[in-house]
Amino acid sequence: MSKKKKIKRKLLDKYKLVILNENTFEERLSLKLTRLNVFVIGCLITIILSVTVFTIIAYTPLKEYIPGYSSTALKQKATDLSYKTDSLTQVILMNERYFESIRKVLKGDVSPEDFNKDSIIQATQVEASKVDFAPSAEDSLLREKVDKEDKYNLFESATSATNFVLFPPVNGQITSDYDVKTKHYAVDIAVAKDTPVKAVADGVVVFAGWTASTGYVIILEHSYGLISVYKHNSSLSKAQGDLVKSGEVIASAGDSGELSTGPHLHFELWNDGYPINPTNFIDFNE
Structure with missing residues (x-):
């Protein structure tokens, strides 16, 4: 008998699977099987x-309990943390640049290359009296609309930048121009x-202390990106973090510091990092 016939015979030979009652030997179930049937049924069960x-692992939350798989909520949290980390990095970078600009103001080592020369030179040539502050037709319509909206507003939320007026820190003769x-x-008065x-506008004290070259210095941060600097004071009336109002006394003028040649106020104005x-x-005149 050939080998192929032997294999075929083994696969197709019929067997009887009988299930008996152990006590009475009564036949409960009997199945006629072949090796081929058993193999096919086993394969089908394995595939199913x-x-x-x-399907359970791929399309149900049970996959989260299998090592190597991360939950959807965990991925979402990781994504949110990534965005927040990037945002915080940008904020930290901006703060570092801001403090660096203040440091340069204190040390007085600002170079003209640090800002746009043309815009600064142009600003020095513009006289306030030559600027036309008359509102345009569109501006007048917008003001009228805002006034009507704010008339019945329970909360005061609108503030016009045109009402932002600077108060003279001191009155006197300018001895050194910008x-x-x-x-x-700066200007020396x-x-x-x-x-x-006195404070030129409402703001917060971001620095109040002593430097060897400029003596007692106080720096205020105001709205619209404006910073005012007061140097060579004999004493300071405010500390870092204090809130001040426009016209409030913040220091006493003097001649402290190595660079001072007499009692005067060294006053600087900075807008968005530019002098x-x-x-x-x-108007500093009396």
């Missing part, structure tokens, strides 16, 4: 179980010692 397990060429980004120095000429916005 594999498909069922794959000069970009000599890197003197001669005053008597211990003259009250501007204070005389374009403030």
Whole structure:
């Protein structure tokens, strides 16, 4: 008998599977099987179980309990944390640049290359009296609309930038003008010692302390990206973090610091990191 016939015979030979009662030997169930049938049925059961397990793992939350799989909520949290980390990195970078600009203001080592020369020179040449502040037709219509809306508003939420007025820190004669060429980004006003120095606008004290070259210095941060700097004071009336109102006394004028040649106020104005000429916005004359 050939080998192929032997294999075929083994696959097709019929067997009887009998299930008996152990006590009475009564036949309960009998099945006629062949090896081929058993193999086919086994393969079908294996395939069905594999498909069922794959479906449960791939399309149900049970896959989260299998090592190597991460939950959807965990992935969402990881994505949110990634976005927040990137945002915080940008905020930290902006703060570092902001503090670096303040440090340069304190040390007085700002270089003209740090800002747009043309815009600064143009700002020094513009006189406030030559600027046309008359509102346009569109501006008048917008103001009228906003006034009507705010008339019945229970909360005061609208603030016009045109009402932002700078208060003279001191009154006196200017002894040294704002000069970009000599890197003197300030005006020096001669005053008597211990003259009250006042805040030019509402703001918060971001620095109040002593430097060797400029003595007692106080820096205020105001709205619209404006920073005011007051140097060579004899004493300070406010500390870092204090809130101040426009016209409130923040220091007393003096001649402290190595660079001072007499009682005066060294006053600077900065807007979004760029120095501007204070005389374009403030009248220091008595």
